[in-house]
Amino acid sequence: MPPHLAVIPGPVPVDGTxxxxxxxxxxxxxxxxxxxxxxxDSLVASAREGISHGLILxxxxxxxxxxxxxxxxDGHLLQSMADALVTEDLQVWLSxxxxxxxxILDLLATGAPSDRKEAPMLVAHPSLGTQxxxxxxxxLREPSDLRELMSFILKRRCLTQTCLHGSRSHPIYLLxxxxxxxxxxxxxxxxxxxxxxxxSDFTALEHLIDLGAPESMFRASLLTTALKDxxxxxxxxxxxxTLEPEVADCTKQLRLLSKWARLPFASPRRASARVAxxxxxxxxxxxxxxxHAMDDARATILADxxxxxxxxxxxxxxxxxxxxxxxxxxxxxDWCGLPTxxxxxxxxxxxxxxxxxxxxxxxxxxxxxxxxxxxxxxIGSDPDNSVVVDGLGxxxxxxxxxxxxxxxxxxxxxxxxxxxxxxxGKTMAKESMVLSHHDRICLGRAQIFRLQxxxxxxxxxxxxxxxxxxxxxxxxLLPEELTGFLPSLPRQSxxxxxxxxxxxxxxxxxxxxxxxxxxxxxxxxxxASALAYFEALRKVCYCVDEANMITREVRPDDxxxxxxxxxxxxxxxxxxxxxxxxxxxxxxxxxxxxxxxxHYWSYACFLERLELMRDVHRVHCHARNGWAGANEMLQxxxxxxxxxxxxxxxxxxxxxRSLAELQAVRQQPVEPPDSExxxxxxxxxxxxxxxxxxxxQAEIISQLKEQIMGVVSLTRELQEEPGDxxxxxxxxxxxRVGEENFTxxxxxxxxxxxxxxxxxxxxxxxxRGFRVDKLSNTLLQSLxxxxxxxxxxxxxxCYRDLxx
Numbered sequence: 001m002p003p004h005l006a007v008i009p010g011p012v013p014v015d016g017t018x019x020x021x022x023x024x025x026x027x028x029x030x031x032x033x034x035x036x037x038x039x040x041d042s043l044v045a046s047a048r049e050g051i052s053h054g055l056i057l058x059x060x061x062x063x064x065x066x067x068x069x070x071x072x073x074d075g076h077l078l079q080s081m082a083d084a085l086v087t088e089d090l091q092v093w094l095s096x097x098x099x100x101x102x103x104i105l106d107l108l109a110t111g112a113p114s115d116r117k118e119a120p121m122l123v124a125h126p127s128l129g130t131q132x133x134x135x136x137x138x139x140l141r142e143p144s145d146l147r148e149l150m151s152f153i154l155k156r157r158c159l160t161q162t163c164l165h166g167s168r169s170h171p172i173y174l175l176x177x178x179x180x181x182x183x184x185x186x187x188x189x190x191x192x193x194x195x196x197x198x199x200s201d202f203t204a205l206e207h208l209i210d211l212g213a214p215e216s217m218f219r220a221s222l223l224t225t226a227l228k229d230x231x232x233x234x235x236x237x238x239x240x241x242t243l244e245p246e247v248a249d250c251t252k253q254l255r256l257l258s259k260w261a262r263l264p265f266a267s268p269r270r271a272s273a274r275v276a277x278x279x280x281x282x283x284x285x286x287x288x289x290x291x292h293a294m295d296d297a298r299a300t301i302l303a304d305x306x307x308x309x310x311x312x313x314x315x316x317x318x319x320x321x322x323x324x325x326x327x328x329x330x331x332x333x334d335w336c337g338l339p340t341x342x343x344x345x346x347x348x349x350x351x352x353x354x355x356x357x358x359x360x361x362x363x364x365x366x367x368x369x370x371x372x373x374x375x376x377x378x379i380g381s382d383p384d385n386s387v388v389v390d391g392l393g394x395x396x397x398x399x400x401x402x403x404x405x406x407x408x409x410x411x412x413x414x415x416x417x418x419x420x421x422x423x424x425g426k427t428m429a430k431e432s433m434v435l436s437h438h439d440r441i442c443l444g445r446a447q448i449f450r451l452q453x454x455x456x457x458x459x460x461x462x463x464x465x466x467x468x469x470x471x472x473x474x475x476x477l478l479p480e481e482l483t484g485f486l487p488s489l490p491r492q493s494x495x496x497x498x499x500x501x502x503x504x505x506x507x508x509x510x511x512x513x514x515x516x517x518x519x520x521x522x523x524x525x526x527x528a529s530a531l532a533y534f535e536a537l538r539k540v541c542y543c544v545d546e547a548n549m550i551t552r553e554v555r556p557d558d559x560x561x562x563x564x565x566x567x568x569x570x571x572x573x574x575x576x577x578x579x580x581x582x583x584x585x586x587x588x589x590x591x592x593x594x595x596x597x598x599h600y601w602s603y604a605c606f607l608e609r610l611e612l613m614r615d616v617h618r619v620h621c622h623a624r625n626g627w628a629g630a631n632e633m634l635q636x637x638x639x640x641x642x643x644x645x646x647x648x649x650x651x652x653x654x655x656x657r658s659l660a661e662l663q664a665v666r667q668q669p670v671e672p673p674d675s676e677x678x679x680x681x682x683x684x685x686x687x688x689x690x691x692x693x694x695x696x697q698a699e700i701i702s703q704l705k706e707q708i709m710g711v712v713s714l715t716r717e718l719q720e721e722p723g724d725x726x727x728x729x730x731x732x733x734x735x736r737v738g739e740e741n742f743t744x745x746x747x748x749x750x751x752x753x754x755x756x757x758x759x760x761x762x763x764x765x766x767x768r769g770f771r772v773d774k775l776s777n778t779l780l781q782s783l784x785x786x787x788x789x790x791x792x793x794x795x796x797x798c799y800r801d802l803x804x
Contacts, residue, residue, distance in 0.1 A: 393444020
């Protein structure tokens with residue numbers, strides 16, 4: 001069944017139900033004014049019919065104030081589903097995961113965010129569809145439970161974001177509904193909004209749809225595996241796309257939706273009960289175990305089916321599960337220094353607190369750390385701290401904040417954390433300083449917090465609590481440009497001399513190392529160009545510092561370091577005059593470490609590599625076995641691909657893929673075309689007829705052989721009588737018609753009417769053969785053809801006279 005296409009066009013022109021953008025035209029099923037007007041009624045209707053349904057969100061992350069609601073779009077849609085489904089005759093469970101490339105993270109898991117746990121997995125089944133195994137399933141006793149779960153999920157996502165920019169992960173929410181224990185239906189929400197440029201799972205989805213959604217392509221990534229049921233049509237599916245014409249990918253999304261709607265779709269599959277699903281799985285396991293030859297493919301299928309049986313066999317007690325999981329969630333929040341679900345309701349709104357900042361509108365302002373009056377709040381990755389923050393550039397004991405009297409707050413940090421703690425983008429001149437309302441505190445490259453001092457913002461206290469929370473979250477939304485949280489530069493009446501800019505170099509190691517270049521470069525440029533060059537250098541050095549942090553943490557033994565270098569072509573744009581070089585430093589016993597250049601990258605190429613490095617750091621922090629792609633040409637962002645090794649790698653990969661496809665084809669029965677089948681059936685029928693004819697002929701030949709052998713044995717008995725001699729008979733006269741007496745060379749027995757009789761024979765008869773009197777002419781006529789046709793079995797003298 002094709003997907004239901006719905007769009008929020010924004011300023012994109014619309015002609016009835018057709019979206020028009022340049023030369024692209026797309027016919028849709030429904031057009032909505034904004035995201036708040038979209039409801040989940042169709043998903044609820046599918047669930048009550050017993051058919052699973054997938055909702056796919058496409059488009060950019062919404063950052064404008066008018067599109068923000070009190071809840072994120074994900075939470076708004078899920079809450080409407082829960083309000084309609086959580087009833088007495090239905091039981092509902094919620095699972096939530098986050099997918100990035102080949103990593104999957106459970107968003108309802110408890111414990112420290114840095115714990116390396118067994119990740120959930122996605123398993124595709126031919127009749128049961130794609131199943132999520134190993135993820136936490138939280139029961140919903142009442143619709144309000146979903147709000148508490150979504151709050152924890154968003155906090156968990158904020159805690160696991162180890163980099164501030166370029167997040168390409170996709171959250172997936174799964175509601176499993178059991179209708180009177182008869183049907184097990186899934187309602188899934190796939191949030192694919194966000195940047196789609198560069199290497200990502202979205203690229204794999206585009207390739208899948210461009211190729212017509214072949215079966216083998218669904219295994220290309222976890223995201224395509226999760227979307228399989230919605231793409232092939234075995235689930236009902238709805239696509240809600242938000243179009244922004246100023247976004248470069250808007251036309252690309254329209255083409256994708258147009259191709260998606262033209263794919264071949266199967267009929268929706270009605271869900272079955274867990275009992276029937278378990279019976280089917282156990283039967284498959286028995287068949288697989290009964291097979292003697294167990295290759296790798298069958299072993300993988302057997303392991304997947306066993307894992308599904310283990311997942312489906314879990315006993316559920318919703319009240320007990322809810323209490324247990326809630327205790328674990330509160331323990332996790334308390335361990336991180338966040339208020340628990342009960343403590344949030346009794347918060348003192350006049351106590352200063354920290355709110356997290358993010359470039360994702362769904363995540364900004366979700367983490368609130370209270371700063372109690374008269375107490376010191378210690379911050380770092382050490383579990384003994386009041387606020388436990390983990391991520392890139394976070395030291396065990398990073399800094400501390402003292403709330404003196406709810407008005408005055410001071411921050412102190414050790415000297416070794418000088419560039420790990422930035423206030424409004426600048427380093428602290430001293431080890432301690434007084435904070436102000438709305439100060440931005442950057443901790444490493446993991447988190448940026450905004451300080452809220454309610455007593456210094458009393459004008460906002462009169463606002464409604466919900467409106468105040470929404471305004472605060474919007475204020476915590478990070479800008480898209482790096483200049484939004486770097487030290488601000490004066491734009492007018494500013495003398496761009498090195499002395500005026502020197503105090504802005506302290507926050508970055510890479511920028512500090514370029515101070516002599518900058519000092520020599522600025523006097524050679526006009527004022528406007530000098531400021532543009534300095535702005536570009538600040539951006540690239542900020543990113544290079546982050547890349548060096550990732551390199552030191554992920555590859556500590558390789559001694560790699562990135563540096564910024566300038567090309568002395570000052571009349572070109574700044575981005576074209578900046579190069580980034582990757583150095584490898586080798587320690588020397590006799591003197592300082594010597595550096596060797598590994599690669600040179602342009603500014604644009606380096607930004608692409610930085611995105612990959614962020615993904616590597618995420619895998620390094622959260623994958624159970626860490627990152628294992630070092631020195632792998634297609635996985636290592638620190639390597640520069642070489643043409644010849646790359647060709648060998650691709651050839652090997654294509655050979656492996658071809659071999660896997662060939663094995664899969666051999667294991668599947670091949671159905672011949674109808675014309676070939678009819679020809680084969682006709683040939684088989686003809687072969688059967690010829691076989692029956694040959695069998696009949698063989699039976700006749702067998703009977704003739706038996707008769708001939710009887711005559712031969714009788715002839716031998718006559719020849720072997722004692723005293724008898726057999727002389728060659730003389731040529732006889734031609735036989736006359738009707739003559740009943742024949743001469744034959746046989747033994748001395750006589751035949752009378754075809755019956756042998758004993759007795760004396762006259763001597764004149766004995767001299768020349770023997771005369772057989774009154775031999776039955778009928779008997780001879782019946783024996784002659786057989787004897788003549790089987791001459792090779794009969795002695796010649798036994799039938800010579802029969803020719804007459």
